[in-house]
Amino acid sequence: MLSRRIALCACLLAGLLLGACQPGATGTDIRSFTQGMQHQAGLLPLDYAPDTGKLYLTIPLDQQEYIYYFSLPQGLGSNDVGLDRGQLMGLNTKLVRFDDAGDKVLLRQRNTHYRAETENQLEQRSVSEAFADAVLWGFPVVARESDRVLVDATGFATRDSHGVSRRLQQTKQGDYSLDASRSAIYPARTKAFPRNTEIEATVTFTGDNPGEFVRQVAADPHAISLRMHHSFVALPDSDFSPRAFHPQSGFWAFDFKDYGVAIEQDMTRRYIPRHRLQKKDPGAALSEAVEPIIYYLDPGTPEPVRTALLEGGRWWNQAFEAAGYKDAFQIRVLPADADPLDVRYNVIQWVHRATRGWSYGYGLTDPRTGEIIKGHVTLGSLRVRQDYLIAQGMTSPFNDDNADTAPLSAMALARIRQLSAHEIGHTLGIAHNFAASPKDRASVMDYPHPLLALENNQVSLTHAYAEGIGEWDKRVIQYGYGDFADDRARLAFIDQSRALGFDFISDPDSRAASDFHATASLWDNGADAAVALSDVMALRAHALANFGAQSLASGRAYSDLEEILVPVYYFHRYQAEAAGKWLGGYHYNYGVKGQAGELQFTPVAAADQSRALNQLLATLSPAFLQLPDQVIKHIPPKAYGHEKTRESTQGFTGALLDPVSMAEASVRHTYAILLAPERLARLEWQATHDQHPLTTGALLNQIWLTLNQPATNTEASTLQWRNQLALFTHLSHMMTDDVLAPEVFAALKGFAQHTLDNTQWRKEPRHQYLKRWAEKAASQMPTNDKLKKAAMPPGSPI
Numbered sequence: 001m002l003s004r005r006i007a008l009c010a011c012l013l014a015g016l017l018l019g020a021c022q023p024g025a026t027g028t029d030i031r032s033f034t035q036g037m038q039h040q041a042g043l044l045p046l047d048y049a050p051d052t053g054k055l056y057l058t059i060p061l062d063q064q065e066y067i068y069y070f071s072l073p074q075g076l077g078s079n080d081v082g083l084d085r086g087q088l089m090g091l092n093t094k095l096v097r098f099d100d101a102g103d104k105v106l107l108r109q110r111n112t113h114y115r116a117e118t119e120n121q122l123e124q125r126s127v128s129e130a131f132a133d134a135v136l137w138g139f140p141v142v143a144r145e146s147d148r149v150l151v152d153a154t155g156f157a158t159r160d161s162h163g164v165s166r167r168l169q170q171t172k173q174g175d176y177s178l179d180a181s182r183s184a185i186y187p188a189r190t191k192a193f194p195r196n197t198e199i200e201a202t203v204t205f206t207g208d209n210p211g212e213f214v215r216q217v218a219a220d221p222h223a224i225s226l227r228m229h230h231s232f233v234a235l236p237d238s239d240f241s242p243r244a245f246h247p248q249s250g251f252w253a254f255d256f257k258d259y260g261v262a263i264e265q266d267m268t269r270r271y272i273p274r275h276r277l278q279k280k281d282p283g284a285a286l287s288e289a290v291e292p293i294i295y296y297l298d299p300g301t302p303e304p305v306r307t308a309l310l311e312g313g314r315w316w317n318q319a320f321e322a323a324g325y326k327d328a329f330q331i332r333v334l335p336a337d338a339d340p341l342d343v344r345y346n347v348i349q350w351v352h353r354a355t356r357g358w359s360y361g362y363g364l365t366d367p368r369t370g371e372i373i374k375g376h377v378t379l380g381s382l383r384v385r386q387d388y389l390i391a392q393g394m395t396s397p398f399n400d401d402n403a404d405t406a407p408l409s410a411m412a413l414a415r416i417r418q419l420s421a422h423e424i425g426h427t428l429g430i431a432h433n434f435a436a437s438p439k440d441r442a443s444v445m446d447y448p449h450p451l452l453a454l455e456n457n458q459v460s461l462t463h464a465y466a467e468g469i470g471e472w473d474k475r476v477i478q479y480g481y482g483d484f485a486d487d488r489a490r491l492a493f494i495d496q497s498r499a500l501g502f503d504f505i506s507d508p509d510s511r512a513a514s515d516f517h518a519t520a521s522l523w524d525n526g527a528d529a530a531v532a533l534s535d536v537m538a539l540r541a542h543a544l545a546n547f548g549a550q551s552l553a554s555g556r557a558y559s560d561l562e563e564i565l566v567p568v569y570y571f572h573r574y575q576a577e578a579a580g581k582w583l584g585g586y587h588y589n590y591g592v593k594g595q596a597g598e599l600q601f602t603p604v605a606a607a608d609q610s611r612a613l614n615q616l617l618a619t620l621s622p623a624f625l626q627l628p629d630q631v632i633k634h635i636p637p638k639a640y641g642h643e644k645t646r647e648s649t650q651g652f653t654g655a656l657l658d659p660v661s662m663a664e665a666s667v668r669h670t671y672a673i674l675l676a677p678e679r680l681a682r683l684e685w686q687a688t689h690d691q692h693p694l695t696t697g698a699l700l701n702q703i704w705l706t707l708n709q710p711a712t713n714t715e716a717s718t719l720q721w722r723n724q725l726a727l728f729t730h731l732s733h734m735m736t737d738d739v740l741a742p743e744v745f746a747a748l749k750g751f752a753q754h755t756l757d758n759t760q761w762r763k764e765p766r767h768q769y770l771k772r773w774a775e776k777a778a779s780q781m782p783t784n785d786k787l788k789k790a791a792m793p794p795g796s797p798i
Contacts, residue, residue, distance in 0.1 A: 010714055027112035028057060030150045033143040044232055046199070047150070048185065055185045056142065057153040057201065059098045059105055066235040067137075067373065068096045068109075069364055070161045071341055073189065074227035077217040077353050080171060095367045096136065096232075105151050109134040109717060112367045118260035121380035127259045157190075157201040158183040161228050164205055168224075173211030176224065179204045186227055189339060196343045199230040222431040233343045233373065236276070240371045244487070245270035247590035248494050248504050250445070250476035252431045254370030269614070271349040272368040273363050273429035274480045277328060281481075286321070289328040293320075294346065295375060296334035301350040304409075305384060305416055306333075312417030313424050315444070315469040346375035346427065348420065355646060356382040359419060361426030375427030384421060386567075387412040387450070393568040394452060394459045394543045396551040403553070407461045411450065418448055421469065429480060434510035434520040435503040437470050438527035442502065443472040449574055450521040452539050454692060457473060459543060472502050491595050499563060503589060513577050514676035520606050523574035530611040533572065533579045537618065540571040548630045557639035562657060563647045565631065569662060573669055576619060580673035582612035583694065584682030606692045613694070617706045619670045622716035625663035632659060632771060644671025660722055667723045671730045674699065681741040703727065704755060721766055728752070728773035735780040752777035 034056065037047040043066075045058040091533035099106040114131040116124045137159075139151030151161035158180065160166075165176045165646035177612040180793035187198035202225055210221035218224050245253045256270045279287035297309055313331040320328040331348075332339060343364070354603070359379045363372040373706035391408040421444040436443035441451070452463040475497050484490040519527065533614055551564055582604045591599030637645060637655035651658025672678075680696045687693030707724050731748050734740065740748070755776045761767050 028143040030143045030145055030148065033150060038187070039051060040190075040192040043195055043234055044192065044196050046190060046197065048187055048190065050187075053154070053184050055157060055190065057151050057197075057199075058148055059139075060148045060150060061098075061100055062147070063097055063099075065095055065097045065110070067231075067364075067366060068094045068107075069231050069233075069791045071229045071231070071376075072162050072226060073229050073341055073451065074353070076214070076224065076226065076271060078213040078355070080213045080355070093367050093373075094136070094482060098139075100149065101138070104138040105141060105149060106135050107137040107139065107156075109136055109226075112256060114257050114259065116256045116260035117772060120260075120750050123260060140678060153199065156229070157185055157199045157230060158203055160203065162226075164203070164224075164226060168205070168207070168211075168214070168736075171211070171213065173214045174207045174209045174221075176207035179206045179223070181224065181748065182206075182225065188554050189227070189229065189341070191339065191342075193342065193344070193652040196231060196233045198339065198342060199232075200341075201228055203228050217563060231341065231342050231343055235368075236366055236371055236373060238364075240276050240369055241272060242271040242369045242371075244490070245272050246479075246491070246494055246595070247592060248481045249474065249498070250431060250433060250504050251429050251480055256366060272480055273370045275367050275372045275375075276426065277481050278326065279483075284324075286324055286326050288326045291573065292328045292330050293298065293375075293428075295329075295331045295348055295377075295427075296332060296338065296345050297348045298340065298350040299333050299336060304413060305350070305381075308413040308416040309350075309420040311380070313348065314419035315417075315421045316428070316473075316477070318469045319474045320481065322474040323478045323482035325481070328493050334415070344680060348377040348379065348424070350381055351378050352381045352566060355387055356380065359383065359423050361423035363427045363429055371430075372427070375424070377420075377423040377427055379419060379423060384412045384416050386417040389564060390450060390567045390571075391461055391464075393547065393564045394539065394549060394571070395461065396543070396546045396548070398550050398553050401554050405553075411461040411464045414449075414467070415450070417467070418444055418465050418544060421473075425473065428477070430473070430476050431506045432507065432510070433472060433504050434522055435505040435517070436470065437521075437525055438519045439472070439501060439503070441466040441525075442478075443470040445470075445473065445476075447522040449525055454539065454542060457542075459539060461608040472504075494595075496590075505589075512676075513580065513673050514678040516581050516679065516682060518582055518585045521574070521578035521581060524578035525575070529575070529579040529582055530608065530615050533575045533612075533615045536572050536575045537615070537624070540568065541624075543571070544569045544628055544631060547628070548634045552748045557642055559636050559638045559642055561631075561635045562638075562649060563645070565635065566647060566649060568790045569627070570669075572619060573639045573666075574671060576616060577673055579612040579615055580676075580679070582609050583616075583674065583699075584679045584686055585609070603686055603690075606690055606694070609694055613674075613702065614698070616670055616674060617702060620667055620703070621709065622711065622719045625666060625719050625723075627659045627662070631659065656747075660718060663719050664722050664726055668730065669725055671727065674703065675730065675734065675740070677734065677737070679738045679746040680747070684741065684743045684747070697751055698742050700747070700751040704751075711762060721770065725770055725773060728770065728777050731777045731781065732773060735777060748770050749778060749780060752780075 014049045021115050034047040037049045037056070040046040047056040047058070048054070049056070074757045091508050094109045095112050096107055096109050099108050111128070111131045111133050114127055114129040118124065137156045139153060139156060141149050142152055143150040153335065160178050165178065168174060168176050184202055186202050189198065191198045204223060204225040206223050208222065210218070214224065245251060249272060251274070254273045255268050255270045257267050259267065262539040263269055277293060278290045282285040295313060297306065301309060310331050318331045334345065338345055340349055357380045358375070360714055362376045364374040364376065365372050388408050391411045395408065397403045397405060397408065397458065425445050430445055432447070433443045433445045434447065436446040437448070441448065448465055450461070452464060453460045479490070481491060484493065503519060505517050509515055509517045510520040510522060524532065526535070532635060547565065547568060552558065552561055585604040586601060587604065588601040589599070635657045651661030683694055683696055683699065688694045707720055707727065711720055731752060735745060735748055752774055756771070756778050761771045
């Protein structure tokens with residue numbers, strides 16, 4: 001018995017000694033464990049072990065909450081895939097805390113969208129327990145003290161936090177998986193600061209069958225290495241006052257559901273996202289700020305773009321002065337030793353991609369209040385080249401080797417100044433205003449189209465883009481950052497904006513070609529969309545008439561003219577969309593009952609709809625679509641060493657330019673505008689209330705009449721036939737979808753049958769082929785699974 005007891009005690013002692021050597025053992029203190037490691041003090045202290053590549057994070061056991069977000073400091077470089085340098089995880093930061101769970105620490109994200117803004121803690125708990133939180137990671141504990149633990153953060157940093165594998169699969173670029181053997185901490189960008197801790201890692205993904213876009217940009221498309229960044233940020237103090245959102249304020253809405261409000265009140269709380277800004281002298285009409293808003297420009301931005309970005313960004317100081325602040329908005333070049341992903345810096349990054357793409361402005365916010373804690377702008381470097389290309393094609397300045405290209409560069413840089421101001425505006429909390437261009441280009445938050453003019457029989461670029469911050473932008477900054485005595489004064493300010501003639505219509509009512517607000521469009525100009533389309537068509541005609549060898553700089557292959565021609569030939573594309581919104585369109589605003597900005601909601605006048613339609617029909621005529629002979633004769637197949645790109649034309653003629661397919665692409669764009677299913681449904685509805693209705697049937701008859709005007713030559717006849725074919729293929733595809741109102745479906749079918757019965761179909765193969773497509777459209781019938789049925793919203797329970 002005694003020997004058995006001795007043996008048992010020996011086993012227990014051995015177990016205790018072994019446990020003391022294991023990670024996470026209670027007896028291992030943090031200082032001993034991290035001896036010899038590279039230590040960084042800060043918000044969450046870091047220790048890096050170079051010999052093992054491990055990263056350790058010290059976490060206080062005080063249930064403190066932090067703001068967490070992740071980003072992509074090194075991107076893929078493909079606009080189509082969208083994994084860009086500097087890309088943030090999105091507009092929604094995460095409110096997190098670290099929960100001690102014995103041998104691990106859980107990183108828990110609190111569900112901040114559902115809450116109870118009340119002093120009653122039991123009421124708060126009932127809401128928090130009703131909606132799921134998320135555990136984002138479990139950190140293994142390696143050492144412990146009474147008030148803090150040390151955890152291994154290596155796996156956390158080297159995981160696919162950005163969803164790269166998922167994104168590559170979604171964009172059909174292959175099936176990739178994370179390769180841990182080729183992933184590691186990136187020490188140079190892993191740092192701890194007093195108010196934030198930054199962690200970065202190189203993460204590698206391997207896969208087979210890489211897609212086209214990955215093959216274009218990756219050094220090895222079978223092994224893609226990116227860098228991923230993680231930021232933990234201390235919560236701002238409580239000395240911030242959220243400002244109420246108003247639909248006509250021009251700001252984005254930061255919202256959440258408040259289950260603590262009274263029954264008669266709206267549960268959705270809406271604030272505007274904005275930076276913290278306070279006057280040094282609150283009583284002064286114009287005062288310096290306690291802490292100005294400072295943005296830092298990527299030092300890798302080249303000249304003259306760098307100067308243009310700085311100038312355009314500084315326009316915002318004009319708006320802040322209107323709100324009562326002196327020098328409250330500043331832009332500087334980022335110091336060489338600063339990290340652009342450090343939360344302490346609002347940054348403007350100059351990002352390179354293989355192809356032209358979008359720019360972005362993000363404002364990372366406190367998920368509790370909407371306070372912007374970091375502005376981050378991503379500007380695509382190829383945008384400036386596209387504007388130069390447009391200017392080159394529209395002016396054709398190369399009559400000799402000493403051509404003056406200064407106006408082309410000036411226009412491109414003017415656009416860059418606008419782009420800088422626009423994207424910074426987003427990081428200040430400001431939304432797009434696509435109804436600003438009709439009021440003398442009143443906002444940098446619109447998408448500006450170059451406003452060109454014919455002067456002395458030449459295309460002038462002088463006023464292509466507006467200079468300075470817009471008058472609307474000043475109003476928006478005054479609403480978000482100015483001082484108001486009370487809510488009544490704030491709402492009176494909205495009323496004043498309306499009285500001054502400012503409209504605000506944003507993305508949900510503007511982006512789609514099928515949208516119907518009369519003055520809210522992208523890349524348009526002018527208050528009268530029909531007149532503006534006529535002007536654009538005249539500019540296009542002039543540019544095409546002068547297009548040729550003088551459109552190309554010396555030393556470039558003639559085949560490069562194809563890409564220069566593209567923005568000229570399709571110069572009307574955006575203004576056509578704006579004119580199309582007049583058909584079945586409305587004038588309306590974001591009215592609020594009993595508050596500022598009373599409701600406006602009226603249809604576009606029938607006469608205006610008719611004018612817009614006539615201009616759009618003109619884009620279907622062979623006279624509009626035909627390329628001048630001198631254009632075609634100057635564009636040979638691609639020179640050796642050159643190849644077609646996504647910016648080139650498409651067609652059926654191989655390496656040869658295909659003018660007929662170029663025309664068809666333009667015509668199909670017009671059809672997509674005129675025959676958008678939602679637009680046709682609105683026309684049918686308006687026809688029940690208008691004495692001079694434009695119905696779907698009447699619209700189709702006018703299109704068909706335009707397509708059957710006498711052809712002036714063989715090329716015009718070919719274009720007409722291709723356009724007629726495009727119409728019936730378009731209708732046939734429309735009629736197989738479930739988005740058509742029954743009245744519209746009946747009208748399309750009726751038009752096809754009437755055309756079939758009343759056309760003298762010749763025996764030539766072309767006409768018989770067209771007839772078969774007309775027969776297909778006429779024979780279409782909705783099936784049960786394609787006929788969309790009207791349904792009521794949910795009923796029970798009540």
